[in-house]
Amino acid sequence: MLIDTISHVSNLSKHPPRGSRSPILQIPPCIISFYVGSIAVRTSDFRLAYRVLAELKRRGVRCIQLLPSDPLPPGVSAWLGAPAEVGMSGDSSGIPATIDTFHLAVERAVHQLNHQGSIRLLSFGIDPGPRPGVAWIGDGIILGKEQFEEVDGVVDRVIDIARAIDYDDLVIRVGNGSKTIANRIINTCMARSLNVERVDEARTSVGVPRHAHSSAALRIAHLSGHLVKEKQRVRPTNGEIRDIQRRSRKVSGGRATIPSNLARAVAMGRLTIHDAIEDHIGEGLESFSFSTER
Numbered sequence: 001m002l003i004d005t006i007s008h009v010s011n012l013s014k015h016p017p018r019g020s021r022s023p024i025l026q027i028p029p030c031i032i033s034f035y036v037g038s039i040a041v042r043t044s045d046f047r048l049a050y051r052v053l054a055e056l057k058r059r060g061v062r063c064i065q066l067l068p069s070d071p072l073p074p075g076v077s078a079w080l081g082a083p084a085e086v087g088m089s090g091d092s093s094g095i096p097a098t099i100d101t102f103h104l105a106v107e108r109a110v111h112q113l114n115h116q117g118s119i120r121l122l123s124f125g126i127d128p129g130p131r132p133g134v135a136w137i138g139d140g141i142i143l144g145k146e147q148f149e150e151v152d153g154v155v156d157r158v159i160d161i162a163r164a165i166d167y168d169d170l171v172i173r174v175g176n177g178s179k180t181i182a183n184r185i186i187n188t189c190m191a192r193s194l195n196v197e198r199v200d201e202a203r204t205s206v207g208v209p210r211h212a213h214s215s216a217a218l219r220i221a222h223l224s225g226h227l228v229k230e231k232q233r234v235r236p237t238n239g240e241i242r243d244i245q246r247r248s249r250k251v252s253g254g255r256a257t258i259p260s261n262l263a264r265a266v267a268m269g270r271l272t273i274h275d276a277i278e279d280h281i282g283e284g285l286e287s288f289s290f291s292t293e294r
Contacts, residue, residue: 134146
């Protein structure tokens with residue numbers, strides 16, 4: 001229905017009604033207001049369109065789907081398409097996307113939708129844990145949030161998101177709920193020359209469900225913390241080591257419990273839990289399949 005409406009508007013612009021004095025299309029205000037605040041997906045690559053639309057809907061962004069030949073409705077602030085489609089259009093509101101980069105393209109489009117200029121302060125909140133939550137805000141406005149299945153790669157993801165946003169200053173705020181993982185993340189941020197603050201996570205726990213890590217990260221992003229200036233010591237506790245051993249039993253479907261030395265290496269970021277299980281099982285690995293950790 002949406003594409004039919006757009007095609008109808010396009011046809012009117014090419015073939016004005018008989019008796020019309022001007023070929024200039026007068027678009028009703030109701031149609032303009034319908035598209036205000038929308039992002040368009042304008043590509044013939046259906047696989048790309050599916051993924052971009054799913055990501056926009058997941059983030060609660062109003063979106064429409066167009067064909068490359070469809071005109072861009074008034075009120076649409078940005079549109080996404082394949083690099084060749086964007087390049088051929090010559091339209092500055094077009095944002096190129098690929099299967100590998102569509103997350104970042106969506107980030108650019110959302111930023112373009114919500115901000116007319118540069119963000120003064122871009123803040124990331126990270127709720128540390130085996131499945132870290134990440135949220136980011138620009139000048140107090142919520143831009144997005146995610147939950148990760150592993151600690152490794154969280155800081156790289158933050159850097160990728162930041163590159164898609166126009167900002168003046170950047171700060172990474174890390175909660176202190178899981179000290180070992182928090183210190184690992186802080187050290188990685190410092191190694192990348194990022195400004196990082198430690199936030200008292202006790203102030204973020206009220207009203208947040210136990211496993212809602214991205215919601216806790218959002219609260220962390222809003223709170224000022226203490227600027228970290230020195231590398232943090234990573235020293236896993238006995239409780240953290242036992243928890244990793246418990247997780248190894250769950251991930252391996254009850255077939256393996258890694259020893260404390262491998263669990264300690266996982267806690268310090270030297271091994272992933274899957275690598276530790278592989279090292280422990282050894283020759284029986286060929287017939288082994290991992291369970292999805294929850």
